[in-house]
Amino acid sequence: MGVYLDSKTGYTLYKNETEKPYFVDKSRLLAELFPLVEEGSSYICITRPRRFGKTVMANMLTAFFSRACQSDDIFHKLQISEMEGYHQHRNQYAVIHISFNDVVGECSSYSQYINRIEKRLIRDLKRAYPEVALEEEEYVVDVLTDIYEENENAKFIFVLDEWDYIFHQDFATEADKKKYLTFLRSLLKDRPYVRLAYMTGILPIAKYSSGSELNMFAEYTMAGEERFSEYFGFTEREVDQLFTRYQQNCKFTQKVTREGLRTWYDGYHTQAGERLYNPRSVVMSLSNNNLGNYWTSSGPYDEIYYYIENNVDEVRDDLARMAAGESVPAKIREYAATSQNLQTKEEIFSAMVVYGFLSYDKGKVSVPNKELMDKFTDMLQKEPSLGYVYRLAKESGRMLKATLENDTDTMCEILEKAHNTEIPLLNYNNETDLTAVINLVYLAARDMYRVEREDKAGIGYVDFIFYPEIDKSSDAIILELKIDHTPEEAIAQIKEKQYALKFQGKLGETSRYTGRILAVGIGYDKKTKKHRCKIEVLSEQKIKCC
Structure with missing residues (x-):
């Protein structure tokens, strides 16, 4: 048994995974790989954002295919056991499983990093094939070639996890990254000992003007290819x-x-x-037993800011729109792993999709969920380089306080102050831009409320609903926006469409929300360039207008 060749680590880790209470059986992926194993010389690279189950699946492949163990105790109860080829392929192959993020101690150079991998793999190969005469200080590709020349049945399944780890490390120079791609090409491309190379990571394989260093791989990204999608992420x-x-x-x-x-x-x-x-x-x-942010253990917004810091001005307006729950058009291209200097909006949003900070669908990008929206919200409130977006977000605490206190004068003051700064979004070419600005001036509300956009309520769709999450006895808020209509008309729509029904419990149940329900109407007159606000407590019919 070895560290990389014929290791039992994948078996142990995957077995532990199957015994957890919230394990999901995705073993049918194996059946899609059976034909590739039989054909030989097959290469696939599956890339997904982090925390999408790539390592679990890599361990599954090793546990199933490796000759180092008998894993029927795991797989006989999984879906793959009922599929053709199960007995033919289970635990029949020499598997080389390398996790490229497995770094021990302080690694200060690329040569130190890659030499450790090569030495450990060569040691495994010499132990497994003692009958083959091997020279000292050989490269791993030479060792594998010599073994195959002595034994044409010596073909390997390569399971390479976190293939792109090196591209995220400070010790790796641009020259080092090219050396690494050359290492992978030399190890795998056109080698008769490769039965299957299965590679995973976050970054798609780097592209060069003259083609790809690793053009033998078929690439499967979440946004670009449908195949294998069901095995990464939960449906x-x-x-x-x-x-x-x-x-x-x-x-x-x-x-x-x-x-x-x-x-x-x-x-x-x-x-x-x-x-x-x-x-x-x-x-x-x-x-x-908790709905919380499990995305990262690092700072609240530093990772997101990393992607936009080289060109804040170009992406700022779109960030404001996405923070309001809108999708914005974007051209997502194949992101080059060697390009870390993100400059254009296309590059920035492409990278953020690859890493999972944005979702891409039908030509548009958006913030996928509350877990990520909270990180964007933190950034908008704490990063001064965002300019007017930051300044509006900083006013959001005062805006929420004014709303809860029925202080429409202050609400109008904040909106007028924002408009007078000649902010691009405040041209209000459409209701989307007004929505984005309103979202910014209420950003602080997300600390206390679950804020929903275009939520189905009553017999229509409301612009914003603020659900009290920290204190269910706090005031709930229904907010309707109107351009070239009055706030009174907005309030009338809230009543006519019965949006307040959203806060009632199901039939026979008591509502979880016990506070007042505030109807908030905000109108903007394009001709006078003035905002008017109105708040009505639906249960008490309190009215104030500015």
């Missing part, structure tokens, strides 16, 4: 099943709702348009 049906399991297993007061899972973790799309949930966040939420 609606799978989350339904997990939630039922949670309801049966949770021994404490259940704090997670099905709608909460959708709000927090849904929002990604396959190339065919099927919706996907972030799997790690769903599992963590159900395991912890």
